[in-house]
Amino acid sequence: MSHAAIADKRPGSLRGARLPQWGPYAIAAGSVAAGLGISAGAGLHSSIQWALIAAVLYVLGTYGIAARVEGRRQAKDRVATSFVWVAFLLAVIPLASLVWATVKRGVKVLDGYFLTHSMGVVADSEPGGGIYHAILGSLEQVGLATLIGAPIGVLTAIYLVEYGRGRLAKAVTFFVDVMTGIPSIVAGLFILSIMLMLKMQPFGFAGSLALAILMMPVVVRSTEEMLKLVPNELREASLALGVPKWRTILKVVLPTSIGGITTGVMLAIARIAGETAPVLLLVFGNPFINSNPFEGAQASLPLYIYQQYSQSAGSTYAYDRAWAASLTLIAFVMILNLLARGIARWKAPKTGR
Amino acid sequence: MAKRIDVSGLTAYYGSHKAIDDISMTVEPRSVTAFIGPSGCGKSTFLRTLNRMHEVTPGGRVEGKVLLDDEDLYGAGVDPVSVRREVGMVFQRPNPFPTMSIFDNVAAGLRLNGNYRKSELNDIVEKSLRGANLWNEVKDRLNKPGSGLSGGQQQRLCIARAIAVEPDVLLMDEPCSALDPISTLAIEDLIGELKERFTIVIVTHNMQQAARVSDRTAFFNLAAVGQPGKLVEIDDTERIFSNPSVQATEDYISGRFG
Numbered sequence: 001m002s003h004a005a006i007a008d009k010r011p012g013s014l015r016g017a018r019l020p021q022w023g024p025y026a027i028a029a030g031s032v033a034a035g036l037g038i039s040a041g042a043g044l045h046s047s048i049q050w051a052l053i054a055a056v057l058y059v060l061g062t063y064g065i066a067a068r069v070e071g072r073r074q075a076k077d078r079v080a081t082s083f084v085w086v087a088f089l090l091a092v093i094p095l096a097s098l099v100w101a102t103v104k105r106g107v108k109v110l111d112g113y114f115l116t117h118s119m120g121v122v123a124d125s126e127p128g129g130g131i132y133h134a135i136l137g138s139l140e141q142v143g144l145a146t147l148i149g150a151p152i153g154v155l156t157a158i159y160l161v162e163y164g165r166g167r168l169a170k171a172v173t174f175f176v177d178v179m180t181g182i183p184s185i186v187a188g189l190f191i192l193s194i195m196l197m198l199k200m201q202p203f204g205f206a207g208s209l210a211l212a213i214l215m216m217p218v219v220v221r222s223t224e225e226m227l228k229l230v231p232n233e234l235r236e237a238s239l240a241l242g243v244p245k246w247r248t249i250l251k252v253v254l255p256t257s258i259g260g261i262t263t264g265v266m267l268a269i270a271r272i273a274g275e276t277a278p279v280l281l282l283v284f285g286n287p288f289i290n291s292n293p294f295e296g297a298q299a300s301l302p303l304y305i306y307q308q309y310s311q312s313a314g315s316t317y318a319y320d321r322a323w324a325a326s327l328t329l330i331a332f333v334m335i336l337n338l339l340a341r342g343i344a345r346w347k348a349p350k351t352g353r
Numbered sequence: 354m355a356k357r358i359d360v361s362g363l364t365a366y367y368g369s370h371k372a373i374d375d376i377s378m379t380v381e382p383r384s385v386t387a388f389i390g391p392s393g394c395g396k397s398t399f400l401r402t403l404n405r406m407h408e409v410t411p412g413g414r415v416e417g418k419v420l421l422d423d424e425d426l427y428g429a430g431v432d433p434v435s436v437r438r439e440v441g442m443v444f445q446r447p448n449p450f451p452t453m454s455i456f457d458n459v460a461a462g463l464r465l466n467g468n469y470r471k472s473e474l475n476d477i478v479e480k481s482l483r484g485a486n487l488w489n490e491v492k493d494r495l496n497k498p499g500s501g502l503s504g505g506q507q508q509r510l511c512i513a514r515a516i517a518v519e520p521d522v523l524l525m526d527e528p529c530s531a532l533d534p535i536s537t538l539a540i541e542d543l544i545g546e547l548k549e550r551f552t553i554v555i556v557t558h559n560m561q562q563a564a565r566v567s568d569r570t571a572f573f574n575l576a577a578v579g580q581p582g583k584l585v586e587i588d589d590t591e592r593i594f595s596n597p598s599v600q601a602t603e604d605y606i607s608g609r610f611g
Contacts, residue, residue, distance in 0.1 A: 165411065231448070233444060233446060233448040234448055234450060234451075235409075236406060236409065236442075236444065236448075237444065237448045237450070237511070237514075238450075238461070238465065239406065239409060239437060240404065240406060240437055240441060240442035240444075240515070241437065241438075241441065241461065241462035241465065241466075241514065241515070241518055242434055242435065242436075242437040242438030242439075242441075242462065242466060242518060243434070243461075243462070243465040243466060244434050247465050247466075248465070251461075251464075251465050252450055252452075252465075255452040256450070256451060256452050
């Protein structure tokens, strides 16, 4: 029995000491208390400071206590968990406080009247007025941009995944990547230069064109990923039935991935709905209702928010209106996201029995 | 129905890599021909050249002739889409269309090709499902998704889908390798029935299966890894398994290598 001579370092039992269930919570509570105590003692006033101290104490404390009680391997595991929690809080706190602030300030003037009236003859410093003209403008501009951007984007993605070989595909991929990085103001300037050449006045559709430019690469990228997820076996099964390639794409590949593609398009819409810069250059803004996107200046929600804030001259009414419009914009984007999720779930390939 | 396949001097490439070299053989109508051989010897590649699926793979190209009752599949002006309507295929892993119901899966070939009469569709689907021995198991849930079936049922659904377009030849690329013995038996019985109507070519790694289902067996081999695969011999299944004319075949069948 030679190996009996080697000292067996393993513990006799498979059970080791464990921190109690409430251990992590106790450490968290302790580090928050310590953070508050330290900052009170040192006379620090910012809440960011005590929170950071508490976060550092939490991670270090978790490691120290867990290493003492449970051993080093479990301590590393617990530290990883605590890092995840800290990162989660760091990400959620700004988001939650943003939504909170917007709701708190936005609900003041947000009512049926506000949603159904324009600014019209209401001066920026006066109460009253509404965002009907801005909602209308936003819907028209974003809608037209989607009508242009989404089909081109989806078709480009289909080309890249299903047909693209060689240099042209590589060039298209490269330029899509470049387009992803175009600042929105540059897209606006590009369309503006064309408008100036043709001696045109600002109108809604010009904004749509710039928004479509911004939307396309996002749609291409997300659709490409979704089409790549469709198993090749499905394409081959369809081709082996004697189905032409274009019909295979139309009837097999697209239906399989339609949920993901819709989600991608919706997210792209959400992204362009908040664009201000190109709208400012090309659509100009208009306090009156203009339902024709092809002629005359229009308003849009992000532009309305910017103008209420910048031209308010300290008027609290204008501030309130800007916040209410922000809340409307966030709600619009959120509804779009919910819609996208609903469609994705509805259209997802079913596995029921 | 059920056509003869005559292959002469067929060489297939993936880009510059030669996958199979100079293969010639005849596949009789209304019979089952099994392809056996070690992995990577080009059985599947050769199978895919028989309905021009090989060229779907990027870089795939073919030299040589494949005659389907005297018509060259690789002749000038031959549309690969119409070739595939005559030569159907069943794949290794069951691949029903996930967005379609059982009924739609079987009807897919007809619907996607657009050449059917609405009144016929129900009959064709029932006939195909019966032909694939699946009708009794699914007749009450034709509108449920095909992906809800078991692996063996899915594979029979794929066979029903393939025979619904009434091809002349049915190619099967290891149709049972993902299935349990009972589902395998069901498919083997089905192959025995289908050979009354179709010319069947089956690739298999299971030598007992080849011996059970096929009338003729072709043994493929490759000289070394990276070398193209070659046809060693093709003969009546009984002869291949009892008294093959090439030593390599006997070595492979008796498990001495490969």
